[in-house]
Amino acid sequence: MLTPNICKMVVSAPRIAKAAQPGQFLIVLSDEEGERIPLTISDYDRDLGTVTIVTQLVGASSAAIISKEEGEFFRDVVGPLGNPSTFISEGEEAHAGRRYIFIAGGLGTAPVYPQAKWLHDKGIPVDVIIGARTKDLLIYTEELSSACDNLYLCTDDGSVGFHGVGTACLEKLVSDGKVYTNAVAIGPMIMMKFATLTCKKLGIPIDVSLNMLMVDGTGMCGACRVTVAGKTRFACVDGPEFNGYDVDFDEAMRRLGQYKTEEAEEKAKYVK
Amino acid sequence: MAERIPRVPVREQDPKVRAHNFEEVCYGYDLQEALREASRCLHCKNPRCVAACPVSIKIPEFIAKVKEGDITGAAAIIAEDSSLPAVCGRVCPQETQCEGSCILGVKGEPVAIGKLERFVADHTFTTEGDETISPERHATRGTEAGGPERNEVKQAVGAAEPTPEREILSPRKKVAIIGSGPAGLACASDLAKWGYEVTIFEALHKAGGVLEYGIPEFRLPKEKVLKREIDEVKALGVKIETDVIIGRTVTIDSLMDDEGFEAVFVGTGAGLPKFMGIPGENLNGVFSANEFLTRNNLMKAFRPDYLTPIHAGARCCVVGGGNVAMDAARTALRLGADTSIIYRRTEVELPARKEEVHHAKEEGVDFQMLTNPVEILGDEKGWVKALRCIRMELGEPDESGRRSPVPIPGSEFEIPTETVIMALGTAPNPLIVKTTSGLEATRRGGLVADEEGRTTRPGIFAGGDAVTGAATVILAMGAGRKAAKAIDEYLKTR
Numbered sequence: 001m002l003t004p005n006i007c008k009m010v011v012s013a014p015r016i017a018k019a020a021q022p023g024q025f026l027i028v029l030s031d032e033e034g035e036r037i038p039l040t041i042s043d044y045d046r047d048l049g050t051v052t053i054v055t056q057l058v059g060a061s062s063a064a065i066i067s068k069e070e071g072e073f074f075r076d077v078v079g080p081l082g083n084p085s086t087f088i089s090e091g092e093e094a095h096a097g098r099r100y101i102f103i104a105g106g107l108g109t110a111p112v113y114p115q116a117k118w119l120h121d122k123g124i125p126v127d128v129i130i131g132a133r134t135k136d137l138l139i140y141t142e143e144l145s146s147a148c149d150n151l152y153l154c155t156d157d158g159s160v161g162f163h164g165v166g167t168a169c170l171e172k173l174v175s176d177g178k179v180y181t182n183a184v185a186i187g188p189m190i191m192m193k194f195a196t197l198t199c200k201k202l203g204i205p206i207d208v209s210l211n212m213l214m215v216d217g218t219g220m221c222g223a224c225r226v227t228v229a230g231k232t233r234f235a236c237v238d239g240p241e242f243n244g245y246d247v248d249f250d251e252a253m254r255r256l257g258q259y260k261t262e263e264a265e266e267k268a269k270y271v272k
Numbered sequence: 273m274a275e276r277i278p279r280v281p282v283r284e285q286d287p288k289v290r291a292h293n294f295e296e297v298c299y300g301y302d303l304q305e306a307l308r309e310a311s312r313c314l315h316c317k318n319p320r321c322v323a324a325c326p327v328s329i330k331i332p333e334f335i336a337k338v339k340e341g342d343i344t345g346a347a348a349i350i351a352e353d354s355s356l357p358a359v360c361g362r363v364c365p366q367e368t369q370c371e372g373s374c375i376l377g378v379k380g381e382p383v384a385i386g387k388l389e390r391f392v393a394d395h396t397f398t399t400e401g402d403e404t405i406s407p408e409r410h411a412t413r414g415t416e417a418g419g420p421e422r423n424e425v426k427q428a429v430g431a432a433e434p435t436p437e438r439e440i441l442s443p444r445k446k447v448a449i450i451g452s453g454p455a456g457l458a459c460a461s462d463l464a465k466w467g468y469e470v471t472i473f474e475a476l477h478k479a480g481g482v483l484e485y486g487i488p489e490f491r492l493p494k495e496k497v498l499k500r501e502i503d504e505v506k507a508l509g510v511k512i513e514t515d516v517i518i519g520r521t522v523t524i525d526s527l528m529d530d531e532g533f534e535a536v537f538v539g540t541g542a543g544l545p546k547f548m549g550i551p552g553e554n555l556n557g558v559f560s561a562n563e564f565l566t567r568n569n570l571m572k573a574f575r576p577d578y579l580t581p582i583h584a585g586a587r588c589c590v591v592g593g594g595n596v597a598m599d600a601a602r603t604a605l606r607l608g609a610d611t612s613i614i615y616r617r618t619e620v621e622l623p624a625r626k627e628e629v630h631h632a633k634e635e636g637v638d639f640q641m642l643t644n645p646v647e648i649l650g651d652e653k654g655w656v657k658a659l660r661c662i663r664m665e666l667g668e669p670d671e672s673g674r675r676s677p678v679p680i681p682g683s684e685f686e687i688p689t690e691t692v693i694m695a696l697g698t699a700p701n702p703l704i705v706k707t708t709s710g711l712e713a714t715r716r717g718g719l720v721a722d723e724e725g726r727t728t729r730p731g732i733f734a735g736g737d738a739v740t741g742a743a744t745v746i747l748a749m750g751a752g753r754k755a756a757k758a759i760d761e762y763l764k765t766r
Contacts, residue, residue, distance in 0.1 A: 033578045033579055035579050036477075060579050061579050078475070078477065078516075079517070079520065081520060215563055215566050215567060216485075221562050222545045222547070222560040227554060254654040258556045258583070259581035
């Protein structure tokens with residue numbers, strides 16, 4: 001457990017580990033009666049044949065995933081799904097002169113790690129901001145400190161690092177003279193919305209990773225529909241990362257709550 | 273010729289009762305009913321029913337066996353041409369295929385070929401009990417039945433074609449099948465019978481494709497029917513690997529280059545849902561039929577012991593007129609929604625099986641024909657509150673010969689509803705084409721393949737909805753079998 005609510009799990013899945021790229025996700029089904037839950041890949045080891053996922057206790061299905069002990073099995077793990085991060089498909093030369101800033105919030109910190117590491121390993125300048133409510137809820141601080149040039153911690157209560165949200169931290173960094181050419185935000189939808197607004201103000205292009213509701217994750221159900229640049233896109237096959245400027249965040253937030261009533265009923269039944 | 277015995281009606285669950293449960297609607301024939309119905313077959317010398325069957329099941333022959341009371345023998349005859357008889361007996365559009373061509377249908381009612389096929393398949397299950405069927409068991413089935421037909425049965429089950437024994441290839445050549453739906457299962461069965469080492473790769477966590485995620489329990493029971501027929505395919509030696517997405521987990525190129533597969537069959541179906549492109553489609557409460565049905569069928573949302581949420585609302589509109597629309601509407605109804613089908617043509621043009629339309633009506637689904645949605649209206653929280661529609665009339669016939677629906681100006685009206693399910697057909701998934709070198713697709717997304725399933729790249733074959741776009745289970749099976757033949761020819765000449 002990384003925090004009382006957030007759990008890191010290393011899953012043996014050789015085929016997936018071999019194919020996984022930063023930015024992609026898995027679908028995990030804990031048990032026969034569970035749901036197919038999309039979880040962004042937080043690390044992978046091609047030699048060991050493992051992939052790492054980090055999940056947070058939200059409802060009955062995530063509780064079932066977290067309840068697994070070391071050595072136990074998930075009923076199913078499938079992936080890697082979605083497209084790798086945009087910067088991975090761009091050629092080496094595209095990165096010349098770029099300076100990346102990642103804004104990570106809560107659970108979204110974990111998938112930032114393989115992305116930052118990928119860039120850092122290639123010598124591309126990358127800074128990371130991690131935000132959480134309080135000090136004890138910050139995750140992946142150790143891993144990230146060796147996967148970027150500068151790591152900035154922020155807490156809402158000021159218990160450690162910058163006192164305030166990640167976007168305020170970014171504004172301060174820029175006003176202090178830091179220069180970034182590209183931003184990536186991963187975290188709660190509301191955080192990504194504000195990160196996008198801030199980046200727009202600062203003139204930095206930004207990619208966001210949308211954690212929409214999904215069933216199959218292969219383009220079949222359309223539950224993950226989201227409006228991007230005025231067009232309906234499927235987060236599972238067209239994303240999960242999109243240009244933040246183009247995303248209709250209010251619609252995305254509303255769609256995330258589509259099964260709230262049903263989920264609350266299930267949670268009440270299973271999580272006591 | 274005067275019809276002596278009328279078609280034997282099939283027993284069904286009371287519509288009032290079944291509208292509230294997910295138990296199978298149709299009970300099927302018992303032995304006496306099947307014998308009586310089988311006795312109606314005239315055994316035409318030139319059977320039109322066989323010609324009309326996409327997999328050419330020897331219908332008069334299997335019915336003759338039923339007549340004799342040799343159900344095992346009947347099953348063996350069907351098994352020569354179909355690996356999924358219990359499925360097809362339930363979901364095939366018989367009225368446009370075998371039964372539609374039955375000579376008895378000219379003046380009266382055709383022989384209930386579908387119901388007989390189902391009876392034969394179900395009967396085989398019940399006599400076999402709950403044991404898993406091993407290849408040995410296949411071979412001994414004739415013995416169990418006893419009687420003079422023993423040898424005949426043995427031979428029939430052993431070969432996919434009535435052609436003589438084949439040499440078992442050594443070392444066995446490996447064939448990969450992408451997708452475990454009807455096309456893939458049919459292709460895999462034939463190839464396994466011919467001695468190939470066959471592996472099916474399935475993206476979802478359960479095998480069956482649309483039979484698992486799309487067709488509801490009340491029409492095709494999963495454990496009782498589908499799982500058993502898939503187990504029969506496995507018993508032929510076919511390996512099924514679930515949770516492998518070809519194009520993501522591994523590519524066709526790496527299957528062929530690194531994993532030793534010498535031929536590949538792509539039977540990935542048509543899984544991408546279509547939407548209308550009208551305002552309000554992203555409101556909460558608008559679902560693709562794929563999402564709605566997958567939640568309920570694959571993910572078992574209707575069962576309280578499963579966690580999957582589903583939302584049908586108190587009032588539901590299903591847009592479309594095919595089998596998927598009927599399935600979605602009848603599922604929503606069973607989940608407690610007052611449900612309407614919205615279709616832009618008339619009842620005559622409904623593409624769904626007649627039986628499904630009839631069942632849906634009996635259960636209380638409302639049909640709004642000549643009606644087309646123009647906008648979905650939402651409340652202040654972004655949830656659906658009404659479907660705005662326009663009335664249509666049929667105009668001049670178009671190129672396809674069908675009279676195309678034309679909107680009647682000024683006839684817009686609103687249907688208050690909490691959910692809208694779009695069942696407008698589906699398109700093939702582009703992932704395989706995108707990630708495989710040398711494969712081409714048509715503008716509509718289907719893989720380019722000839723009649724025998726050969727794609728633009730040697731060694732890769734395709735069939736079913738992945739080529740044609742959304743069609744039927746049996747057409748997909750037919751395409752799978754044709755491709756199996758082509759794969760066999762290809763591998764023998766290599």
